[in-house]
Amino acid sequence: xxxxxxxxxxSAVSVIFLTLIASFSLFYLAPTDPAGVVCGPRCTPQRxxxxxxxxxxxxxxxxxxxxxxxxxxxxxxxxxxxxxxECSAPCLGYSFTLGQxxxxxxxNALPVTVSIVLGAAFFYLLIGIxxxxxxxxVRGTMLDRVVVAGTLTLSSIxxxxxxxxxxxFVAGVILPxxxxxxITENPLGWAGGLLAAWVTxxxxxxxxxxxYTRASMIESLGEDYVRTARAKGxxxxxxxYRHGLRAAVTPVATIFGLDLAGQLAGAVFTETIFGLPGLxxxxxxxxxxxxxxxxxxxxxxxxVALVTMNLIVDIVYSILDxxxxxx
Amino acid sequence: xxxxxxxxxxAEAVQSTAxxxxxxDLVMHFKVKGDGLLGGSAxxxxxxxxxxxxxxxxTLGLVGESGCGKTTTGRLITRLLVPTAGQIRFMGKxxxxxxxxxxxxxxxxxxxxxxxxxxxxxPRHTVGTIVxxxxxxxxxxxxxxxxxxxxELLEVVGLNPEHYNRYPHEFSGGQRQRVGxxxxxxxxxxxxxxxxxxxxxxxxIQAQVMNLLEDLRKEFGIAFVFIAHDxxxxxxxxxxxxxxxxxxxxEMGPRNAIYEAPQHPYTQALLSAVPDxxxxxGVPPRERIxxxxxxxSPINPPSGxxxxxxxxxxxxxxxxxxxxxxxxxxxxxxxxxxAEPPELSIIAELPS
Numbered sequence: 001x002x003x004x005x006x007x008x009x010x011s012a013v014s015v016i017f018l019t020l021i022a023s024f025s026l027f028y029l030a031p032t033d034p035a036g037v038v039c040g041p042r043c044t045p046q047r048x049x050x051x052x053x054x055x056x057x058x059x060x061x062x063x064x065x066x067x068x069x070x071x072x073x074x075x076x077x078x079x080x081x082x083x084x085x086e087c088s089a090p091c092l093g094y095s096f097t098l099g100q101x102x103x104x105x106x107x108n109a110l111p112v113t114v115s116i117v118l119g120a121a122f123f124y125l126l127i128g129i130x131x132x133x134x135x136x137x138v139r140g141t142m143l144d145r146v147v148v149a150g151t152l153t154l155s156s157i158x159x160x161x162x163x164x165x166x167x168x169f170v171a172g173v174i175l176p177x178x179x180x181x182x183i184t185e186n187p188l189g190w191a192g193g194l195l196a197a198w199v200t201x202x203x204x205x206x207x208x209x210x211x212y213t214r215a216s217m218i219e220s221l222g223e224d225y226v227r228t229a230r231a232k233g234x235x236x237x238x239x240x241y242r243h244g245l246r247a248a249v250t251p252v253a254t255i256f257g258l259d260l261a262g263q264l265a266g267a268v269f270t271e272t273i274f275g276l277p278g279l280x281x282x283x284x285x286x287x288x289x290x291x292x293x294x295x296x297x298x299x300x301x302x303x304v305a306l307v308t309m310n311l312i313v314d315i316v317y318s319i320l321d322x323x324x325x326x327x
Numbered sequence: 328x329x330x331x332x333x334x335x336x337x338a339e340a341v342q343s344t345a346x347x348x349x350x351x352d353l354v355m356h357f358k359v360k361g362d363g364l365l366g367g368s369a370x371x372x373x374x375x376x377x378x379x380x381x382x383x384x385x386t387l388g389l390v391g392e393s394g395c396g397k398t399t400t401g402r403l404i405t406r407l408l409v410p411t412a413g414q415i416r417f418m419g420k421x422x423x424x425x426x427x428x429x430x431x432x433x434x435x436x437x438x439x440x441x442x443x444x445x446x447x448x449x450p451r452h453t454v455g456t457i458v459x460x461x462x463x464x465x466x467x468x469x470x471x472x473x474x475x476x477x478x479e480l481l482e483v484v485g486l487n488p489e490h491y492n493r494y495p496h497e498f499s500g501g502q503r504q505r506v507g508x509x510x511x512x513x514x515x516x517x518x519x520x521x522x523x524x525x526x527x528x529x530x531x532i533q534a535q536v537m538n539l540l541e542d543l544r545k546e547f548g549i550a551f552v553f554i555a556h557d558x559x560x561x562x563x564x565x566x567x568x569x570x571x572x573x574x575x576x577x578e579m580g581p582r583n584a585i586y587e588a589p590q591h592p593y594t595q596a597l598l599s600a601v602p603d604x605x606x607x608x609g610v611p612p613r614e615r616i617x618x619x620x621x622x623x624s625p626i627n628p629p630s631g632x633x634x635x636x637x638x639x640x641x642x643x644x645x646x647x648x649x650x651x652x653x654x655x656x657x658x659x660x661x662x663x664x665x666a667e668p669p670e671l672s673i674i675a676e677l678p679s
Binding site: 223224226227228229230231232233234235236243246247320321322323 | 405407427428431434435437439441443446447448450451453460461464465494496507510514573
């Protein structure tokens with residue numbers, strides 16, 4: 001287990017480092033004009049030159065990159081408009097358009113996204129696994145067909161349409177209006193403000209999870225050892241949950257890990273439509289303004305989330321299935 | 328405990344002379360989709376009117392080729408399937424219509440050993456859990472004694488009792504089948520339905536497992552319904568043999584009568600297909616009965632006698648009148664209009 005973790009850690013770090021190099025070259029070598037964007041429409045050549053100097057856009061790429069990496073680990077300073085800002089490690093750069101260190105922006109946005117994503121995950125895992133299990137148990141009946149048809153319909157509608165309808169007619173009408181309240185300030189307000197987003201993201205994802213669970217459950221309930229379990233005379237509930245579902249959740253866990261990683265890098269539609277200041281919204285803003293340091297940071301977070309979730313999935317796998325050895 | 332509310336099977340037992348298990352006109356039809364887009368549903372007549380009885384400690388062999396309904400019959404007896412019609416009287420009580428909950432005390436008395444020792448054990452549970460669950464479910468031993476009982480059972484079936492903490496994939500096929508046997512034994516059943524328990528194993532291991540079953544039968548007096556297609560194994564193990572063809576029993580009788588004087592043409596054909604070991608020693612090969620064609624579809628079985636399409640004795644009456652399962656020799660019944668033992672011995676030698 002320890003050697004497994006060490007090996008995975010090394011590979012995780014190298015994946016993240018490669019992502020860093022790739023995204024750095026993509027953004028910093030691309031024909032964008034960050035200085036021009038910062039300078040704005042009424043830009044004088046002197047001002048532009050000053051900004052370019054601050055942004056160090058004329059430094060060699062290697063210098064720029066080492067500067068960035070150095071900032072990540074030991075911190076660095078930024079001078080803008082004659083004022084020197086200290087950016088302590090982990091420094092992800094300085095957003096000149098927003099006039100704030102990126103680390104601070106991320107630190108504000110990340111809790112929002114994590115709250116949305118984990119809350120929604122609770123909903124869709126609960127609904128999806130329950131509905132999928134039920135559907136598999138009554139396979140072929142009317143109820144099963146209704147579930148299958150319903151999930152198919154729901155997953156056929158583009159997510160932003162569902163989210164828009166929900167934001168217009170559900171949030172603030174049936175459920176409390178959508179807003180961001182930090183959990184440390186007011187836990188109830190936090191839950192209330194996010195409920196609409198949770199339910200929307202939760203129900204739409206529950207449709208896919210119902211289908212995954214159903215398919216996987218039908219397979220596992222057909223296994224010979226499930227028949228053995230029935231022959232033992234144990235209750236049907238135990239047969240379904242202890243023998244059937246335990247085998248069926250393994251593939252679902254894999255998909256969940258990847259989904260969660262993707263969503264942690266920003267639940268773009270949900271955050272934008274429900275007006276929640278999460279990572280997704282920050283990314284969209286950064287995109288429209290060529291705010292490269294922010295974009296770099298979100299890419300990095302996405303990579304870290306993916307690598308971490310993969311590792312967690314592998315560990316969960318070994319718990320669910322004793323035949324899987326971690327080495 | 329839920330089971331105490333229900334009458335225990337023992338209490339309902341009638342006189343000891345009555346058969347332990349009595350199957351009457353058992354029918355199992357599976358619905359399948361018919362041909363075409365709007366094709367209605369068709370029925371696979373997997374088991375169609377099977378009757379037999381099993382006395383305490385007796386061993387009945389159920390033989391026949393693939394798809395003849397042996398396994399379905401076994402699963403019906405243990406009520407893993409709900410029969411379409413017919414009775415399964417266990418110690419005088421018909422368990423065919425019982426619901427899951429009412430069935431639970433009978434699950435303890437009727438156990439199964441499965442064919443495939445690889446897929447029939449849950450790979451996510453330890454051997455201790457697999458065997459122990461049966462003990463816990465039926466409250467066979469107090470909770471704190473479960474582990475020691477599991478170890479005892481593992482020892483009985485010839486496994487190392489210290490291996491209770493291992494998972495099925497850490498065992499070989501023969502060892503896994505022993506785990507399956509320990510699991511079935513755990514609840515001290517009166518009847519074990521063994522569904523081809525050795526056919527998935529190497530020949531060398533087959534003998535070991537068969538000897539184990541033989542020992543258990545002697546030691547615990549368990550009655551067996553032994554499902555197999557290996558006639559040698561059946562002869563070695565069974566008191567009586569029932570031969571099935573296309574969902575029906577075509578012949579049933581004491582072992583020696585079936586093997587030495589088979590009445591039904593199908594039984595004769597089946598026995599003549601047993602590999603002849605005499606050839607190796609220079610004995611001239613005997614005449615084999617070769618059946619032509621395939622087994623007809625159980626969705627649409629032939630009229631009258633189901634075997635008539637492949638039978639060399641078939642005449643017109645076979646297509647119109649279904650032959651009843653009648654006594655043709657003492658204790659030996661066959662369902663054939665022209666039943667008679669073959670003139671020459673059709674079996675030169677059977678490994679036993």
